[in-house]
Amino acid sequence: MYFDNSATTRVSEQAAAAALRAMREDYGNPSSIHGKGVAAFHALSEARASLARLLHVAADELYFTSCGTESNNIVLHGAARLAGKQGKILISAVEHPSVHETAKRLAGLGYQLELIPVSAEGVFDPDALEPLLDEQTILVSIMHVNNETGAIQPLRQAGQLIRRLSPRALFHVDAVQSFGRLPLPLADWQADAVTMSGHKIHAPKGIGLLWLRAGVNLPSLMQGGGQERGLRSGTENMSGIMAFVAAAEECYSRMELHGEAIAQVRDVFLSELRRGLPQLLLNGPADEHAVSHILNISLPGVRSEVLLHSLEMKGLYVSAGSACTSRSTRGSRILQAMGLPKERVDAAIRCSFSRYNTPEEAVQAAGLIVETVNELSGLINLGKRKGRK
Template sequence: MTGSAIKAYFDNSATTRPLDEVIAHMSWVSHEIFGNPSSLHSLGMEAEKLLIKSRKAAARALEADPGCICFTSGGTEANHIALQGYLAANRRKGRKVLFSSVEHPSVLNQAGMLGALGYQVEFIRSGIDGKILTDHLDALLDSDTALVSVMSVNNETGAIQPLDEIADCCRRKNTQTVLHVDAVQSFGKIPVKPQQQGIQLLTASGHKIHGPKGSGLLYIAEGIHVSPLMAGGGQESGIRPGTENVPALSGMGMAIEKAMEGIRLAYRHVDGLHRRIRDEVSCIPGCIIISPEDASPYILSISFPALKAEVILHKLESRGIFVSTGSACHSRRKNRSHVLQAMGLKPAVIDGTIRISLSYMNTLEEAAELVSALKTICGGK
């Protein structure tokens, strides 16, 4: 199906449509500023200037120093560098690592790798609202806890984790414990301020904010040491060697600037769409709203236990409307969502769950089209 046949795209948590100006800028960079940013000649220096500009844009968005920003190929790589790179550089900080039970697979699936390295990995339970139980975190934290990893906004339900409370808990139980936050679903949409919030490591991705795929970043607080996972030429302060993808990273910088310029207006617009869709689909017989009331407005998870999510998805697609059945990073598998299982939901509810994820590009007309289609497909009207 081509773009012209798409009536409404509601899978923005999987990826967003790149801004036209970002695409044009990346094309220009690829054609005109194609030098290696490590080269000493003028073409290389021009490429380096673009990286510096993007690094400053990312730093402003996080209210951080540009020197704290390490560019990566995306959120998954950033999560690996954050966790494994930090632990490799700080072997004496402890042998215990805590993950929330509702993390993204790029974090959760590192548990086995870390276990093989001799780390004790434990999982923080979550409640029915998808937020971690801070009492359980408090009980798990001890003097041997090196690192805690919690995502800021859940990619399946939109649940917003209480980061300030989590950071306070870490400081109170062990001042040496480092907090890593996967901010892929919040960066550029909901303000995240790692220095103020007590976050030492934070990951973000460009293609979730109308930037290009293949671009991401890792914020590393001053004084935090991270080892590279690969040997190479020493790019990105030696943490992520390899020639930087200047077109993608420059495009991400432009997307960050655009996102931050309109972050408040975008939030209000998306919140209005979210509320309208939520209110109207809740009236469809059998519909269960999974996302908590205070979830990020950018994500709405709903279930129709009498139907299979795949059936709903394809019937919507036949109408030119696109949603997902959960995380795009593992939605092709037949396994039930670990997030929804951790929340204690019944199998029929999990199997009937679809995710509606919004962008400021979505319109009221598209929201109405989606609701009308769901009423027909799931409500028999």
């Protein structure tokens, strides 16, 4: 059973078929001037237009990239280069590593970096953002949905503050965990740049999307043939693009239905866990400030890596946080930023759901976790008793 859909998702049949068609039949290079190239160019244009219709933006505001990480780097490095050699960068304390580490790199080059603090539930308070904004602010980057806790950030309030207090700052939103699952009201956010990714919505890995508001012209990080209107040179990943469009259209056409089904899976799963493990602690919001497809919990007394390996042996796949930092031994930076104690951080696991999960799976998965936690707790207690002897 796969409950790690925030790390990546199973490619849908529609997306796989679209990718295969692009690889085996419509495989021309969009830059070629012969028939197959021209057909590929038209397919690329229509793909961009299709995504623009879903997002209610202009097609020429969309740029295809390889992933969310690349898109985030384009925005952060681009904003810094536009500003010159100085300026203030604000990011929330719970950003994805592709934003957090990039911002740290820029700080090492002389830019001022400040973290927007979050509550114990992982949500930033607009009142905490306001005093950080000033005329020196060149960039504000705040994710829509946190990849570890599912917390939804108040972006509308953030946009209003940024436009009033730092009107020249570029406002960037990482929407990788919300694209295809929640509406993205770009105009309400007053955002300048938004990043999205394919493999989180049942498209293949290796395809991402960047929206830049009309008038935002970022310098290119890669030079070459001038593809993507000069922002990102390199032959377009047509199979990934076509699969991405197919997956996105599928998500948007049934967003509400899929959301209700996933919420049911989460509710059944959490209810079964709480019944069997009353010591369970929820990390993140428990109300409408969290999405239904991400659930972060701590099971005190059992270290997460021990639990993960034990569950894997029983056929259940979950995680201890972001897949991009899964090999770190320092514990979740996100949960630490929320002020959670070390014992709770060390015992945290993330379960994330997709439309392919069922309530029956939720019952079975919760049962495995209850069973495994009780087994491990028994072994730990036995070890402690032997140690005292």
